[in-house]
Amino acid sequence: MLLDTLYRAIRPVLFQMDPETAHERTFGGLGVARVLAESAGLRPDPILARDVGPLRFSGPVGLAAGLDKNGVAVRTWDALGFGAIELGTVTGHAQPGNERPRLFRLVEERAIINRMGFNNLGADALAGELRALRAAGHWPAHAPVGANLGKSKVVPNEDAVADYLVSLAALRGLADYFVVNVSSPNTPGLRALQEKEPLERLLGAVVPAAAGTPVFLKLAPDLEDDALIEAVGVAIEAGCAGILATNTTLSRPGTTGRLSQAGGLSGAPLAPLAHAKIGVVVRAAAGRVPVVGIGGVSTADDVLALLRLGCAATQLYTAFIYGGPALVSGIHAELATRARAAGGLDALIATA
């Protein structure tokens, strides 16, 4: 496919660049990718639609948060065939994030280490993008669009609830779902909000303020099993629509140690840890709310492994950097072929 051929041609050039410069240049070309993708018809086969609580993903692979923090390329993600599109993390205040360099590729490991620190233009700016999309009639017809919310760095943890509510007030009525992100490792103190009392306070305020829009909770893979189980209980009690697991890890499983940068690790080496923690989360949720599995997904088999663990759907980020714009439609196409042969996606999931 033309899109794939183009990406294979430019990837070596992009990978010569500093990762963040490559990211910025790629965003410049996303409009072209959209036009090519629109003509190629990459949206998922309807056999792949998945119910994720009150949402319906058009396919089991969604875009994970962090790639499009400011919501500038929603139409491209839709055209590339993502089953759902998560924007952000945005914060109440616009903020520059940490000093560069803050994004590192581990090419051999097909991994990334990042310590971006929620660089974003703020919830108001995202609201502007979403309003414009809706006004122009360009809202994706089948892929739900979520807004992932975090805490501004300048706001102390004691005032975190108010900061999340600022973002929520800006975005209310504009996103199909919200995610409360308390699991990114690069904002000092953020992950302490995963503990029982702060989490109860936070979700107890955010869920009612979302006024019926589903709220999901995103958890870290570095929590002990007991803490994960407790957080899932708090989320269900507070009325969350589901759990996203996992974010990046501060641990360094399976990496050579060649790149000992500080920050969160994602991609292939995260997968075993993420799968173990997702299993804990799925068992704790016990079918009461859906779980979206994240961490090192890069193939149809990875997706199936997570669906077989009991996840309702999956998301990916890092594999997109290595696999390029045709990756997700390729995974969905393979799953659709296998689902048809098995008599449906649920039947395929059921066959070990």
Ligand SMILES: Cc1cc2nc3c(=O)[nH]c(=O)nc-3n(C[C@H](O)[C@H](O)[C@H](O)COP(=O)(O)O)c2cc1C
């Ligand atoms: C560069 C980078 C930035 C990220 N930014 C965010 C973010 O802003 N909010 C968030 O919830 N997760 C963020 N993530 C985490 C991803 O959404 C995902 O949970 C994690 O990378 C694991 O999935 P993967 O192995 O498919 O990348 C980021 C990941 C990367 C690599």
